[in-house]
Amino acid sequence: MSIPRDSYFATEKNKKILSNMAVKVRSALDTQRDRENDKYKFLLEFIGTTLFYIESDPESFDERCIMNIAALGNRFMDDIRGFDLGETDAQYLFAQCYRFLVEYQLSSPHPVPSDMLTVLSRVSDFEYGPATSQVRYAGNQMLINVVQHYLYHPSLTSLKDLPAVIKRSEDEREGAERAILERETRVNALAEKLVTYETAFNFVGLYSGFKSLKTTKVSEKNWNFLFLLVLGFLLLVPVAVKFFSLLGAQGKVELDIVGFSALVGLELLLLYFFRVALQNFRSIKAQLLQIDLRMTLCQFVQSYAEYSTAAPEKSAGLLERFEQVVFSGIVNDESAIPSTFDGLDKLAELVGKLRK
Known part of the structure; x- marks a missing residue:
């Protein structure tokens, strides 16, 4: 289901912020390849993957992450802009990225890319300190909130009026057919006159x-x-x-x-x-x-x-x-x-x- 909204990630300002931070995170991840801190490397990998996909298709994230954009969109962009690659800040930014990816996966009509599924499957392998509550929320209660948001959206609640809408559309179709028949009669009368004008204009x-x-x-x-x-x-x-x-x-x-x-x-x-x-x-x-x-x-x-x-x-x-x-x-x-x-x-x- 496509619910149109205004652009957020797709704005030039936010795309530039995402692009700059994605390059910065990739560079930091390259320096951590040979180190033993697996948790920190996973945080950077998860953040980098999230930023890469948002930067690659911002319109899609604007369409499918409506709830989290409304809840923490501005704070998310501020945290990205101020991210200094520290592990504590990485945990908070990871929790926000996790929320966006979970909502994106729930609202996507098709399976998400395999590398996105890979990082999502590894979330339970680590503890996240002060960001643990946000991670738990994203994995439990937020799922219910996302389902409620789409289930009770006005576009879906109006489906209960579908029979009346169908009947009204049938009535309008019959009225349109009668109007078309009347117009066709008038057009045929005008066409006879146009034959005269065509020869004259020749x-x-x-x-x-x-x-x-x-x-x-x-x-x-x-x-x-x-x-x-x-x-x-x-x-x-x-x-x-x-x-x-x-x-x-x-x-x-x-x-x-x-x-x-x-x-x-x-x-x-x-x-x-x-x-x-x-x-x-x-x-x-x-x-x-x-x-x-x-x-x-x-x-x-x-x-x-x-x-x-x-x-x-x-x-x-x-x-x-x-x-x-x-x-x-x-x-x-x-x-x-x-x-x-x-x-x-x-x-x-x-x-x-x-x-x-």
Whole structure:
């Protein structure tokens, strides 16, 4: 049984204390290998084994030594920090380690490691002086306390309500199934609508392409319209200048054939470019109209897709007109736009006649 609790041995501070003392105890045990004090060597071995396993898996000891952590956790860490390897202090620290290992063994769902069992089996081989009462408590009364702690834990006492919990869970399951059935009905209704949206979104790229093309053409139309205004203004400027120059002349006005010829030629040239720009402006407007038509037809693409799928083979030509409009190229009507050099030969003939 896993009873969650806050970390104690698994904190960085306590892990560092355990690691430092484990190294210190191992070093002291190495110096005692050839000496005759078997009891002291066993105390160090037991303490070192306990510290090793707590350091190796502190989360497991946090989970399985709840009672002793609550009873002597802080004192245990203080004693470890202040342990000076003396035999008396070793006996007290051994008793505390013994309590932790006994509780760990009782609450473990699996057998503990063999070296831990070995040191536990040798506890009865020695007397522990002032720590004897703690050792006896760990081997007798503490076993009862640990069993009581887990037996009467709220997580276990609630098992007596298991039949009512099972019935309540069955009722909740039936209610959940009804709710799922209702939601499934609503989801199916939404799925039918999503089929429509899916096909429509498949043509988002086509609509976006037309939209981008329209933006480009609108900008082109605006610049073309501005160019038309400039050409219209330039058509009026030479006439106005000539008119005001004649009004300002004093005395008899002489007919300036060359000047008038140049003026007429300039006006004809400006008029020609104005005509070219006007035709181009009309062409752009026609293209924009075609683009708007395609964008409008894209809104009916779902109905088009459904009808094209369901249409019988003998009616295969019914949708050709729709496809020609949407997928055909945009007509520029370039044949109606005069070339840049159209009419220059006639203009040259006119200038030659005026000169004669």
